Amino acid sequence: MKLLVIGRNGQLARGIVENADRFGVQVISAGRPDTDVTDRNSVEATVAREQFDAVVNAAAYTAVDKAESEPSVAQAVNAIGAEHVARACAANSIPIIHISTDYVFDGSKDSPYREDDQTGPINAYGRSKLEGEQRVADACARHVILRTAWVHSPWGGNFVKTMLRLAAERPAVGVVGDQQGSPTYAPHLAEAVLAIARRAIADPAGMPWGIYHAVGMGETSWFGVAREIFRCAREHGLPAAEVTAITTAEYPTPARRPANSRLNCDRLRQSFGLGLPDWRVGVQDCVARLAQSAGNRLA
Ligand SMILES: NC(=O)c1ccc[n+]([C@@H]2O[C@H](COP(=O)([O-])OP(=O)(O)OC[C@H]3O[C@@H](n4cnc5c(N)ncnc54)[C@H](OP(=O)(O)O)[C@@H]3O)[C@@H](O)[C@H]2O)c1
Numbered sequence: 001m002k003l004l005v006i007g008r009n010g011q012l013a014r015g016i017v018e019n020a021d022r023f024g025v026q027v028i029s030a031g032r033p034d035t036d037v038t039d040r041n042s043v044e045a046t047v048a049r050e051q052f053d054a055v056v057n058a059a060a061y062t063a064v065d066k067a068e069s070e071p072s073v074a075q076a077v078n079a080i081g082a083e084h085v086a087r088a089c090a091a092n093s094i095p096i097i098h099i100s101t102d103y104v105f106d107g108s109k110d111s112p113y114r115e116d117d118q119t120g121p122i123n124a125y126g127r128s129k130l131e132g133e134q135r136v137a138d139a140c141a142r143h144v145i146l147r148t149a150w151v152h153s154p155w156g157g158n159f160v161k162t163m164l165r166l167a168a169e170r171p172a173v174g175v176v177g178d179q180q181g182s183p184t185y186a187p188h189l190a191e192a193v194l195a196i197a198r199r200a201i202a203d204p205a206g207m208p209w210g211i212y213h214a215v216g217m218g219e220t221s222w223f224g225v226a227r228e229i230f231r232c233a234r235e236h237g238l239p240a241a242e243v244t245a246i247t248t249a250e251y252p253t254p255a256r257r258p259a260n261s262r263l264n265c266d267r268l269r270q271s272f273g274l275g276l277p278d279w280r281v282g283v284q285d286c287v288a289r290l291a292q293s294a295g296n297r298l299a
Pocket of ligand 1: 032081150151
């Protein structure tokens with residue numbers, strides 16, 4: 001089974017590459033500069049280069065705040081770029097697994113969002129991702145769209161790494177406590193993607209194509225995540241800060257964020273028998289790996 005993953009330097013793509021062997025899947029990863037999703041020709045050439053069995057589109061414009069000032073760049077990558085990948089998949093008669101976000105919702109629901117709940121993005125990034133979902137679904141019938149949230153990993157920029165950096169600079173941090181969601185560890189999400197890809201390749205006729213939610217089990221606030229990060233940091237002898245909960249209003253950002261980012265993952269469990277581990281397990285592993293690499297750097 002040969003899987004093409006686009007967006008090679010991203011958190012999810014690296015998680016997929018790291019875990020592929022355990023799933024018996026050969027992964028070829030592609031990314032900029034040679035494969036740029038905004039360039040239809042480069043996408044078509046990459047997808048047709050080898051006999052791939054499926055494609056994961058993990059490439060995205062993920063700078064949520066910056067997207068407010070350059071929405072057309074976000075749209076070029078997250079909407080039109082995603083369509084380029086989906087069209088290339090359809091042309092080669094292979095399925096696409098495309099990654100989307102909790103930010104397609106406005107956050108006003110008082111319980112976790114289900115896949116068929118009303119969408120209504122409140123920022124430019126969310127609008128570009130929602131348009132991407134629609135373009136992917138229209139372009140390639142054999143699609144799985146996985147909406148995830150609050151992704152972190154030992155790689156790239158993310159909330160865990162930001163908190164650890166802040167703790168090295170100051171004794172206390174204020175963290176937003178009135179946005180609810182489920183932190184998702186990229187290697188855990190990668191395992192779900194690999195399991196879905198394997199099933200899509202092995203049993204295309206029996207495949208329940210469509211939209212799914214996939215986030216770490218359990219829920220918390222950014223404040224709750226920060227507390228867990230620093231608890232783990234102390235265990236590993238890394239700098240930790242005191243955390244206080246602040247409100248979204250006290251921490252203004254260019255992009256509005258949904259107050260409720262919780263995603264109900266029942267459909268993923270029922271259709272694929274898959275569930276991601278508890279979000280705390282992901283944070284613990286992430287901090288442990290970062291502590292180990294910090295130790296290696298100091299050694
Ligand atoms: N991060 C989150 O908290 C979060 C939350 C919800 C959903 N998601 C979704 O989950 C997926 C994976 O996210 P992630 O956290 O792994 O993202 P990430 O770490 O920001 O990586 C995104 C990757 O996309 C690549 N990329 C950007 N523009 C591209 C283009 N025009 N052509 C080809 N590649 C391009 C980037 O390449 P370069 O290295 O060249 O810049 C980067 O390697 C995305 O669909 C994202 O929208 C993420």
